[in-house]
Amino acid sequence: MKKTALALAMMCAAAVVRAADAPERPQDWRSVDPNNLVLIDTRYGQVAVELAPEFAPRHVERVRALIRAHFYDGLSFYRVVDGFVAQGGIGEGTASTKDHPKEAASLSQWPPLKAEFERSTGSDAAFTPLGNADLFAPEVGHVDGFPAGRDAKAGRMWMLHCPGTFAFARDNGADTATTEFYIVIGQAPRRLDRNLTAFGRVIDGMQYLQKLERGDPKVEIGVIQDVKRRDPILRMRLAADLPEKERPKFQVMRTDSASFAKEKETRKNPAPDFYVHTPPPVLDICGLAVPVRRLP
């Protein structure tokens, strides 16, 4: 029997915990705080985003308030560029503003936010270095499950633009983000690091974002012109606002744990029975999935 599929297994993103992994180390997992768990319902399925208040407290506070005001419910992913980003919200400056007069009228309630592109590498920062060079940052690693860049000399740290990164869009001015968000759906656009406020990541449901209707990047940079073709944000909720037993419960592998160190080693030194040309022992921070599991 051919094992084509099995051979490919060894190349698979280490996003899942292999059944054979033993022993299970409960201390190497942390539960996602329902106050940081955003649930975005699309017509394809539910997307779960974990927010990182330690990276951008003002933006986290804002998105929670927007969700609780039901601002996003019924708006859409109005700009979706394949291989780049899915952008959701009202689409200020596009035709969609006039399709949502109520939300458009409410925009004055949401004044521009001061940028939170980076943060201090304070003593609270449990930065775990990846261990190899990176094209775009002096150093990369993880903070509590989130991919991060660090400039130790300058004492600064920031969230990276990897697939699944959740961030707020803005105008040309740094301090102009208000309500619109985007999620990276393609090859990591790392040039955006420290240029927009990234403050969360998708921990479940990326495949539903990938099903979203795309815009034509040649027309208004991907804004879907036919409003009816835009996929709606059916609703957006904070898990904390659901009755406890209705909340989806996720755990994320601690990125400062022995289990995650082992994940990285395994990826860096893959099974020699498949690899003819041993890859260099380096990792692409954005190609290394941090394991997530959903509890029943």
Added chain:
Amino acid sequence: MKKTALALAMMCAAAVVRAADAPERPQDWRSVDPNNLVLIDTRYGQVAVELAPEFAPRHVERVRALIRAHFYDGLSFYRVVDGFVAQGGIGEGTASTKDHPKEAASLSQWPPLKAEFERSTGSDAAFTPLGNADLFAPEVGHVDGFPAGRDAKAGRMWMLHCPGTFAFARDNGADTATTEFYIVIGQAPRRLDRNLTAFGRVIDGMQYLQKLERGDPKVEIGVIQDVKRRDPILRMRLAADLPEKERPKFQVMRTDSASFAKEKETRKNPAPDFYVHTPPPVLDICGLAVPVRRLP
């Protein structure tokens, strides 16, 4: 009026030719040879793949023969791992083999291919260096529109695993590929470079691959267990086999042209009115789309 969307324009993948680009330099584009143009019809839309015979003549010959034998028509994308690959064909070693007795019976017609993981950097090789370091290869650049790695000292060159890369799956042995293909649909899995025969890239329709039903990576590494949930390969054809006027016609920007050099410069030095933190002047080879245009 807010310009959130417009601000994001500057970050958009440079996959499209901007209307403002002038002058048009016809000599900087080449037409895709219909003998190298594979059309994969899915229920979501048509995917166009350009083959690169100069990288893997035996594999190109094989896939053309398979297409002409209608081998793939009615088979499926039986293993789809979000953020990694969409794998199509008969799924040897999986339940799908028994669902396709005719194709399974024909497998003996398609003996294992000798690997073509890399090629010589012969004098015919128009390798255009990207111009900066890379984590996984001594040097990266483009050959005729395809992302490539090069080891000049060893005189070797190979196609990179970037989003859209088309390759053949194999067993553990190097020379075991027969009929199954995969297409990269997520962050570039560069560790696969030189370990599988990559010999084409999607030039149109990535968004349709992204809509494919996903498998659960925890179950048989992403093989979709319910055969009815698998998205079919409705048919796969070579453009050369269509009547001339029915062939879609694509042009690819020459990667050794002045226009492409300008694309790279623009991406490396993005608009300063948006970027607060100037990104380092480097490019991720797999994040740099080579422009493609479809002729009417």
